[in-house]
Structures are given as C-alpha cells and as structure tokens.
Amino acid sequence: xxxxxxxxxxxxxxxxxxxxxxxxxxxxxxxxxxxxxxxxxxxxxxxxxxxxxxxxxxxxxxxxxxxxxxxxxxxxxxxxxxxxxxxxxxxxxxxxxxxxx
Amino acid sequence: xxxxxxxxxxxxxxxxxxxxxxxxxxxxxxxxxxxxxxxxxxxxxxxxxxxxxxxxxxxxxxxxxxxxxxxxxxxxxxxxxxxxxxxxxxxxxxxxxxxxxxxxxxxxxxxxxxxxxxxxxxxxxxxxx
Numbered sequence: 001x002x003x004x005x006x007x008x009x010x011x012x013x014x015x016x017x018x019x020x021x022x023x024x025x026x027x028x029x030x031x032x033x034x035x036x037x038x039x040x041x042x043x044x045x046x047x048x049x050x051x052x053x054x055x056x057x058x059x060x061x062x063x064x065x066x067x068x069x070x071x072x073x074x075x076x077x078x079x080x081x082x083x084x085x086x087x088x089x090x091x092x093x094x095x096x097x098x099x100x101x
Numbered sequence: 102x103x104x105x106x107x108x109x110x111x112x113x114x115x116x117x118x119x120x121x122x123x124x125x126x127x128x129x130x131x132x133x134x135x136x137x138x139x140x141x142x143x144x145x146x147x148x149x150x151x152x153x154x155x156x157x158x159x160x161x162x163x164x165x166x167x168x169x170x171x172x173x174x175x176x177x178x179x180x181x182x183x184x185x186x187x188x189x190x191x192x193x194x195x196x197x198x199x200x201x202x203x204x205x206x207x208x209x210x211x212x213x214x215x216x217x218x219x220x221x222x223x224x225x226x227x228x229x230x
Contacts, residue, residue, distance in 0.1 A: 008126075009126070010123050010126065010154050010157075012153065012154055012197065012198065013122075013123070013153065013154050034125070034126050035123050035125070035126035035154075038123065038154075038157065038198075041198065041199060042199050043198075043199025044197060044198055044199050045197070047199070063167060064166075064167025064168045065125075065167075065168060067163075067164040067165070067166070067167050067168075068125055068163060068164065068165045068167065068168045068170060068172075069123070069124070069125060069157065069160065069163060070157075070160040070161055070162035070163040070164070070174075071160075072162060072164070073162075074199070083167075
C-alpha cells in the first residue's frame with residue numbers, strides 16, 4: 001500500500017506542488033485537484049517536473065476541475081482523468097491521503 | 102491625470118484592474134469582474150491587465166458543469182458592451198503557462214512586463230486582485 005497525495009494549489013503561485021514532488025515515494029500516486037490541475041498543463045516548468053515524476057508515480061487529475069478551468073485537451077500525456085467516484089476509489093486504494101494545501 | 106470631463110461635470114479617471122489570480126480557486130477573479138462592471142457603470146476609463154495566474158481567467162473552454170460552480174468567463178466577452186475594451190495580457194506570464202493569444206476567449210493586447218509597467222504608471226488608479 002502507498003500514499004495518495006493531493007495538490008490543490010497552482011504550481012506557479014505556491015510551492016505545494018514542488019513540496020509534494022519532493023516528498024512522494026516511488027509507487028505513490030498524486031491527484032491534482034482544484035487549482036492543482038494547472039500543474040498538468042502542457043508546456044510549463046511544472047509540467048516538465050511532472051513528466052519526470054511520472055516515471056515513478058501515477059498522476060491523476062480531477063476531470064470536473066480540469067473542465068471548469070478550460071484545461072481539457074491541454075494536459076500532459078499520461079495524466080489519468082478521474083471523476084468524483086474515481087477520487088473516492090483512489091482514497092480507498094491507498095494507505096492514506098496526504099493533502100498539500 | 103486625464104482632462105476628460107463627464108456629462109455631469111465629473112472627471113473621468115483612468116482605472117487599471119490588475120488580475121493576478123486563477124479563476125475558481127479563490128474569489129479574487131470574480132470579485133474583480135464585479136468591481137470592473139461598477140466602474141464601467143460610472144463611465145470611467147477602464148483597462149484590465151492579466152498577469153501571472155490571472156491569464157487563466159480568460160482561457161477558452163471553461164466548462165463548470167462538473168463542479169457546479171458559476172461559470173463567469175462569458176462575462177469577459179460582455180465587457181465590450183460596457184465600453185471596456187482595453188484588455189492587456191503580459192507576454193511573460195502567458196508564455197510561462199504554455200498559452201498563446203489564440204487560447205483566450207476575448208481579443209487582447211499582449212504587452213511585455215516593461216510595457217505593462219509603463220501602462221501602470223500612466224493610470225490614475227490601480228486596483229489589485
């Protein structure tokens with residue numbers, strides 16, 4: 001079992017995403033929610049870090065938050081989209097949830 | 102200061118609204134838009150600047166059905182009807198987010214940070230959100 005990390009802040013405004021990446025172990029999962037979904041947008045400094053991290057961790061983004069921000073179709077390949085039910089599934093599949101606020 | 106005089110004799114001032122926050126995550130973007138509409142109703146000379154995460158406010162394709170939040174992005178398109186037509190996006194902020202002018206839902210003028218600083222200096226009032 002491993003941890004599920006959630007990030008809800010924009011990577012260009014706060015350092016929650018960077019701090020999350022620094023504390024995420026191999027085999028863990030990261031779920032981007034709210035303004036955290038901007039970390040998965042293509043062509044930014046954050047997305048390059050995310051792409052590197054995706055070799056060792058699974059990355060998910062909450063689809064309703066992605067759509068709300070108009071980021072659908074602009075995300076890095078390999079980021080898996082989940083709905084609210086998928087969010088719950090991820091929580092139950094992991095040993096714990098750590099929120100990076 | 103400008104010398105324009107309103108019909109009632111009041112002076113028209115240049116107002117710049119500086120938007121630096123992403124929409125939805127906080128209330129800043131929506132509040133800014135509300136205040137912009139108030140200034141426009143008072144027939145002031147209004148400009149909007151989108152800097153840092155503020156550029157996300159005008160990204161095309163915002164669809165809030167899933168989150169059931171209020172989608173206020175169409176309001177930026179309605180600003181034209183209130184004679185608010187001066188919308189400026191900072192080039193550095195846009196490029197850092199992998200965006201281009203084509204990604205915005207309204208026509209904007211792209212300015213460098215230096216040009217944006219000149220614009221700020223030319224205003225009577227600068228309001229930050």
